[in-house]
Amino acid sequence: xxxxxxxxxxxxxxxxxxxxxxxxxTEVSGLNTESDIMxxxxxxxxxxxxxxxxxxKFGQLTLKRGYTLNQDLWLWRKTTLEGATERRNGxxxxxxxxxxxxxxxxFFEAWVSKYEGPxxxxxxxxxxxxxxxxxxxxxxxxx
Numbered sequence: 001x002x003x004x005x006x007x008x009x010x011x012x013x014x015x016x017x018x019x020x021x022x023x024x025x026t027e028v029s030g031l032n033t034e035s036d037i038m039x040x041x042x043x044x045x046x047x048x049x050x051x052x053x054x055x056x057k058f059g060q061l062t063l064k065r066g067y068t069l070n071q072d073l074w075l076w077r078k079t080t081l082e083g084a085t086e087r088r089n090g091x092x093x094x095x096x097x098x099x100x101x102x103x104x105x106x107f108f109e110a111w112v113s114k115y116e117g118p119x120x121x122x123x124x125x126x127x128x129x130x131x132x133x134x135x136x137x138x139x140x141x142x143x
Contacts, residue, residue, distance in 0.1 A: 008102060009097070012096070012097070012099065013094050014092075015028065015063065015092055015093075016093065017088050017089075018090065022072075025063050025064065026066065026129065027063070027064040028061065028063055028064075030059040030060050031139065032058070033057065033058050033139050035054060035055065036053075036055045036056075037052070038051070038053070039052075058107075058139050060114075060133045060135060061092075061107060061136060062132070062133050063131060063134065064129050064130070066128065067130045073115065074115060076088075076111075076112050076132075077114075077115040077132065079112075080113075086111065087110060087111050088111075089108050089110065090106070091104050091105060091107070091142070092105045092107075103141065104141070104142040105141055106140045106141075107134070107136040107138065108136060108137055108140075109138065110136040110137075111135055112134060115130070115132050116131045116132070117130055
């Protein structure tokens with residue numbers, strides 16, 4: 001029998017910032033890259049346009065975690081607010097069921113472009129969540 005090739009669960013991941021594992025994040029989104037499309041039409045070509053790749057763009061990574069006394073994310077955002085933007089490299093590491101790394105997305109030159117404190121609501125019993133958005137300049141799926 002061949003081994004099963006089941007998809008990985010989306011709940012089992014780690015985040016690294018400058019080589020240090022940062023635990024406790026509940027959600028990550030924005031692992032994307034896209035290219036602008038340049039349309040080019042030759043003068044004697046009647047079949048339509050050629051589509052060529054243009055500028056490459058990277059999305060914004062959104063990281064969410066339960067709010068605690070740890071102020072690392074706020075302090076990182078504060079560097080941009082004070083005009084001394086601190087850039088960091090990092091990785092999102094997807095783990096398998098035995099908590100072994102399987103996939104690794106590395107991002108480069110990231111800085112905090114948005115910080116959002118927790119929404120507060122006295123009628124719920126949910127955890128307070130803070131989030132940041134990271135602008136970054138490159139994304140690679142490491143082998």
